[in-house]
């Protein structure tokens with residue numbers, strides 16, 4: 137899996153190779169990252185330098201060492217020695233210069249993964265990983281860099297991180313240190329990033345790369361919904377099922393940074409790590425600094441295949457091992473149904489109804505503590521609001537448990553309202569700067585997680601509640617970005633952001649260790665911290681506060697480039713939707729939410745009988761395909777997302793396909809359903825899920841479908857619609873894998889003519905689920 141054939145290193149996964157060469161100067165040349173290569177290829181993968189180039193600088197004049205570093209694909213560069221591509225490090229050296237020059241000193245190979253005391257690190261239960269540590273030394277000073285490569289053989293992932301050690305007498309200032317960097321030839325690439333904001337997370341963007349530097353980063357103190365840390369570098373023309381693409385993601389929840397820099401000779405350097413902006417770390421004598429881990433993969437078969445590598449890696453090596461492959465419960469969450477306005481009776485009624493529909497976990501969201509009747513006060517306090525919960529949390533959790541449901545609670549542990557008991561007692565716990573009025577976000581300040589007393593307070597308070605309620609689940613929220621960054625507990629404020637994240641990881645690790653059984657779902661106003669760091673503590677993340685299914689299509693699709701369905705928490709909520717005012721059918725709300733971890737966030741009392749019955753049926757369906765929907769292989773399609781979208785999951789011989797019509801077209805084309813990942817030689821049964829059409833969908837047009845005349849504004853219409861719904865076309869077919877993949881000819885969709893039971897009535901926001909199973 138890792139070979140050293142002097143002067144070459146080859147790191148291999150099941151289908152990928154990564155190759156490095158030690159140059160005569162001791163610098164590392166990046167030779168290759170892609171589909172498997174042969175050892176004989178190695179001699180031919182290096183940069184051929186017979187003509188050099190105008191304007192380049194040779195490293196040394198000596199024969200063999202007269203290399204222009206700017207013309208070489210390097211594995212990790214230094215600063216100020218002739219490589220003018222963007223540098224992965226910035227160090228103020230003991231001689232006060234910014235010049236460094238790191239060359240090969242030694243290497244070591246170890247079984248497994250190099251552990252870390254402070255940062256989230258993947259694990260390996262299958263004993264299928266190996267690690268290579270290449271040590272570089274600065275040519276002048278006793279400063280060392282370890283480049284650490286781990287291969288996760290089966291899942292086609294290589295991880296990288298960097299450790300820098302200062303063995304000089306002086307403290308040096310570290311201003312930038314990337315977890316990884318490497319160079320490839322390439323002037324034909326695009327960059328795929330997930331950008332957005334609150335309630336519009338993870339929108340896919342493709343940026344063409346030309347000469348210059350392209351950056352994807354966050355500066356909010358979290359990994360941010362503005363720019364997710366995941367980045368894909370793709371050759372032009374690459375799509376979901378075709379083409380060469382490289383994927384990178386950082387196991388980190390703070391300010392991240394990925395840069396793609398195209399040099400004047402068409403060398404592409406890609407690097408990823410902690411954002412160097414406002415970063416300055418004092419590296420004292422005989423200490424080291426460890427970067428977070430970057431996850432790398434490649435596919436020559438397009439973006440779906442690349443995502444599968446990322447997904448398998450997360451399911452097998454990232455999420456807490458006690459949840460590996462374990463089906464996640466269906467949730468009812470109190471937030472969108474009640475917000476702050478609830479009492480024990482309301483909650484119990486909600487739970488009872490949820491239980492009768494088949495829901496398994498009851499989550500009480502914000503508003504259960506202290507003076508919390510709106511978002512103006514109470515964060516930081518953990519005393520229960522007895523006005524709302526007359527038997528306290530213990531009483532409530534007891535009743536929920538008695539019903540046979542699991543019990544979960546919302547916390548926002550990293551925050552404090554200036555109006556709170558905690559703030560009265562410990563104003564110094566909040567992050568702020570003396571002499572400046574701190575900026576508030578949602579009326580709250582951030583707690584200083586660098587302060588050990590704050591961390592202790594949080595752990596103690598949460599532990600008391602867990603013990604008191606026998607808690608099964610925690611929603612760990614974080615609802616504001618950071619400002620006024622300052623902590624008394626660090627010597628240099630350039631250490632602030634990273635130290636905050638280390639503090640957060642410390643708290644999460646301690647709680648994780650103490651309560652391994654608790655299912656943690658992390659959240660940050662939705663997906664403001666959807667990253668691999670958080671996933672090492674909680675296996676699922678609240679994807680977005682936007683639960684409108686049509687808005688969700690692009691959010692869930694975006695997130696799926698890097699994260700598997702088992703991590704994506706989706707809730708069915710009310711229509712019209714509170715974020716978009718859009719009216720959508722209950723079937724579509726389920727049909728979108730089912731691709732991930734399903735939940736409900738509404739007051740059932742506001743639903744009609746048709747919707748309640750539909751929910752009951754949906755939950756039954758979800759339960760029978762839950763493992764496939766959470767852990768199956770997910771496929772995206774090449775489509776115009778403004779008109780129609782599809783999602784598919786495959787698990788062994790079963791495939792579930794969601795077909796969503798975003799906007800109805802007049803007199804549309806006849807359609808085919810292209811199913812992915814079928815065996816061409818096998819026969820499949822295809823069946824669409826039965827769906828009913830409420831009469832309201834037709835309004836005054838109902839006279840076209842029913843033999844009687846009904847006025848949609850009259851009580852009789854409403855009365856009949858409680859009992860009578862129309863059939864929507866279902867499809868059943870027996871097809872070969874080949875035909876399914878080429879495209880099954882679907883039943884006709886409504887064409888503006890008339891209704892019958894064989895016509896798919898979709899309209900705007902309509903959708904259908906297809907189950908495709910190998911025939912027995």
Ligand code: GLA
Pocket residue numbers: 471501502546613615659660661662678681
């Ligand atoms: C954030 C979360 C929501 C909900 C509220 C509660 O907005 O994203 O899901 O928990 O906080 O205040």
